[in-house]
Amino acid sequence: MFRGIFSVLYKETIQIRRDPFTLFLILALPLFQLLMFGYAINTNVRNIRTAVYNLDHRRASREIIDAFTNTEYFQIVRWAQSDQELNDLIVAGEVKIGIKIPADYTDNLLKWGRATVLVLIDGSDSSIASQAVAVSNSVGLSQSLRRLLEQHPVPEPALAVEVRPKMLFNPDMRSANFMVPGLIAIILQIITTFLTAFSIVRERERGTLEQLLVTPVRPAGLMLGKLAPYCVIAFLETCGVLVVMRWIFDVPIQGNLLLLLAVAVLFLLTALGIGLLISTRAQNQVQAMQMAYFVILPSILLSGFVFPRESMPAVMQWVGYLIPASYFIEVMRGIVLRGAGWLELWENIAALALMGFLFLTVSALRFRKTLG
């Protein structure tokens, strides 16, 4: 059943060795990507570019502006002189936030004890917008409270109900801790899928597949023989990205490293299996490329890497279940951040194992048929 596996393994190893530049790219590019994206993807919003249109100019107006800047969420970069200008600055993308303080701000505060400040928010970036809304509200609330206390002094001021959120597992709310484990899963998915997606279709294009198929090599032997060396490469890659995660992004691994590596191998086999399946179907390398993208894009968007799967429509959640990266991201975050073990994660691991087995079996079965 596995006839020819060692012959194919021998051949693939020589071919990989003979092309050191490609090998270098395979090993080095993911590390660069991780470094690049790991720094770039930061959901902790700070210093949002802000314009202020102050029609009041009295002390109270300066106080509220200071209150905004003191949060460190807003950085005032422009002073507008008209409503039109404030609006234009946002449309042009110069600023994301426009704060307008009306001319009667101080008057209203003194006279009625209530005044309004207009905060215009560029909604085209949802993560910035939602934080801006939350922070502006809290600025308003704390300013109101302060004024209230000034007018009605309380000996020991305290809130009646105080909510104290406590962040487990990622106390500093560092986005690197959250993003990097997922990013590693995605990067590994991309590199491994491409590695094998081309492996068989390349032989088809060069005509060597034909020669191979008149020999008694068995499909399973051919598949596994091709897979094994790439699995080793991808495993080395995994160790590399974990080192970068631990020592460059400073994300400690809370759980068992061996379990993490074992599940990583399972995931790599599954992703390589997807690549092989693509390779048995595609007639040429361009097709293989298209198909690989077809797999990779959902892995990025639907796996819970970027958007939480809980907030997706039910259908998309189900699609997510068909994506191996969904399970591996769960496992990565579980082990790295929460220190979860086999007991907590076995369902994800079992799902990965099942998918890997299925992909490899189907590609071996499909293989003979593609000749006709």
Add this chain to the structure above:
Amino acid sequence: MTAILLQELTKRFGTLTAVNSVSLEVNEGEIYGFLGPNGSGKSTVIKLLCGLLEPTSGTAWIAGKNVRQDPEAIREQIGYMSQRFSLYEDLTVEENLHFFGSIYGLSGRLLQNRSREVMQLLDLSGRGRQLAGTLSGGLKQRLALAGAILHQPRIMFLDEPTAGIDPVARRELWDLFFHFSSQGITLFVTTHYMDEAERCTSVGYIYLSQLIATGEPEGLKKLPEVNPSGTRRLEINCHPITQALRILRTAPYVRDATIFGQAIHLLADASASESDIERDLQIQGVTSILVRPIEPSLEDVFVLLTRRQEAARV
């Protein structure tokens, strides 16, 4: 003993019939030349026989095994050399041989010895460490042949093995084919070259997916369709040859006239004598005329059979 047997072998790709009910038989140790124009189905037949394609209907036996039921057992017995170089260009000569040898279960000393033997036989010694991609066309063909013969197959399928290589390399390859044949190996060879076809033990001619003739070259030349009663074949050397051809094509006793190399081949009524022809040409100013009776060549046979087939279609 029969090495290859085809029974109404048919392959369709959608609505296109690539191989239409081909039946033929090749005996052990024969060199079977498989001829036909491009696109007539030669390569498809070879791919069917090697198990690269599955027949739509009909069947074939290779070394006594059915291609439909026992393709894996057949793979052990056959060697295949495809039209285009299909070994690994980024492996050396030796690595290619070791790879293919090991798939067939050769290993260790046996594999070493066999590789060395084959490299010697095919004059590849000293090139063991050269990358296959850097070999010349002729050497590539020999390496491909080495890969196909390494595991000592009983039957070899060679798809246009001599296409695009120089005449010397071509002759050397054919010497090897005869060497293999003398060892009892059956060779199934496709070619476009008539001189190669003449050297085969038997030949088959496929035209528009149908096998229209098969047999020994000598037998085919004696077919009644090729030698219609009341006709004779003549070869004419003369000058200028194109003018002579024009004259002859209008002569009442000429049934067919074609230029072959430096001469005209003529299928004429048996009543036409050499002197009649000579006289007719001389009158029109053709000089240095030499007319002699000849046997039909294989090319004559195939040209004639093709025309008959086309006439039958219309």
